[in-house]
Amino acid sequence: MSSQRELTLCEAIREAYVEEMRRDERVFMLGISIQAGTFPHTKNLCEEFGTHRVVDTPLAETGMAGCAMGAAQEGLRPILDFMYAGFSYFAGSEVFLQMGQYHFLHGSQHPLPIVMVGTCGVGRRVGNEHATLPYGMAIHHPGIKTCMPATPYDAKGLMKAAIRDDNPVLFLWHTNLMMHKGYVPEEDYVVPLGVADIKREGSDVTILASGLQVHSALKVAEKLKDEISVEVVDARSFEPFDRESLLRSIEKTTRLVIVDEDFERGGFAAEVSAQVMEHGYDLLDAPVRRVCHPNIPVPGGYIDVYTMPTSERIEEAVREVCR
Amino acid sequence: MSLTNDQKIVLFRNLARAMALDRMMMRVIRAGKMVGFYHEGGIALAPGIAAGAFLQKEDPMWPHYRAHGLAHMLSKGIDIKYYVAEHMGREAGCCKGRSSFHMSFPEDHVFGFSGNIGANFPLSVGYGFAAKYKQSGQVVMNCSGDGSYGEGRCHEALLMSANWKLPAVFWCEANGMAQHSNVKDLFPGPNVSSLAAGFGIPSMVVDGQDLFACAEAALQALAHVRQGNGPIFVECKTYRVQEHSVGGVNYEGPNQRDPELMAKWKETLNPLALAAARLLAEKVLTQEDIDQIKADAEREADEVEAFCEASPKALPSVAEMQAAVYTA
16 A cells, blocks of 8 residues: 555655654754744644744744754754745855855864755746745855755655755755655655656657656657657756766767756756766767746746746757757 | 952963964964964953853854954863964864864864854854753853944844843954944944843943953853853953954044054053953962963964974865865
């Protein structure tokens, strides 16, 4: 029966929290209104762990982030919940200059085990602050690991890896996937950071995607299956990034489309594109194509469905590189 | 809370050491042997000695940046020569020569530094939170200047510390200057410690030139915190007679600060001279004792400089550094 068990992505994250908090008393969570549970991933956690381990803070992201970092320096293992990942920008100095770079600057003598979490993603019609996907920001700054699951299975496994990691990890998920259901084993397992996953095998073109866009890519692959054989590679983790798996895929398909819901300019897709040029140029039969959010602020209202990468835009790019 | 004679002698010796090291740092930077910058302590080092004096090894402390925290750290019992070596970019540096001015003594619960003023406040909340979480009995010494209180994160930290009754001392070394601005032009009142009242945090104002008054305030504050009463705010009124950072002009707004007034402060408000006079009057030390302490301090400073110069310059390869970004 257990192999059939399905959880939502939020439930999978919650299950990872529960298991890791039972396993390690140093693990605690802090965030704004996480006791009530703004989102289901923290719902009722304080019933088991108490309000001293599921901590509501004032509306003070900067103080909250610094508190997590200080607590980590003192030997705890905080899970810092920004609610929306865009709210982490309040704590830009703490997240990007301090947490990520402190270890190196201070002689690599003291670990900083912190998991930062937040939901993000375009398509909710509420504008930039609730949509911004900060993995591009994160990979630009050395010292932070960053991942984003596309499935509940990966969510539980990646979260366990993140909590057990001795480095700051920014763990993101797409708001539109929170209620997405999928198989999640009951037993303990870890999905290591830095290992991509082939979500669908193919031979004509590789689509590299993550989060919600993995599902958009899979739709395209299914739609085109009689014309073009599409391989869908889920990056899962942006830093460390599994370049080797991507290059192996391109070796087979010789074509690459990168789908990235973040802004196009200077983002993850641009970075991967450059890495493929440097390390896999000879494998390619066509130029790399990016499908990203255009370089405009993420709008609210009815507009954002036109700015986010859609199956239509991905299909167009796939057809173009396969021409 | 009154100090024993032995405590007074330790405090005095450590102030002499800190001021000798501060002068040595000035010699070193002027000789071009320091890789980064330095913010002279001058006559403002008595509060730092007091802040570190009564902490246990496991009590987290963030030093104030005047004299780059040398006073605080040596008073807490840290061997500061590795920190001075860091300033000279040496392999013996406490951060392996990667930071220029950051300290890193995790075993002494002095975890690091920041170039961003006020960065320590939320971290201190975390130290206090962890102390409560672990029920460890640790207390936190969060040192800053008065200029820090322009930063929003400082207010968040006061709020969170008060709300959670954290065992933290907000130790303010108020020299009245924030870089090249006078704090009276930046803050609407005579004492930044007046902020504490809004959070229900008790506070006191102390003469920062009086080493023993600062020490008594530290003892009182630590007792308050150790008894589980939540945070306390101590404002030590001190002076900055020199420019903000070595090599600059001592501005206040668009104008240069009055050199005659600076010289007068330096002459009349030297905390070591004031403490020496007290110890002589109370017959705790003789003039010979005082001279010996000062001579020992100068010799130590010279030895620290020599130790640093003997250490090779830290020049790791990019590959070595890339391997050091993450904890394995």
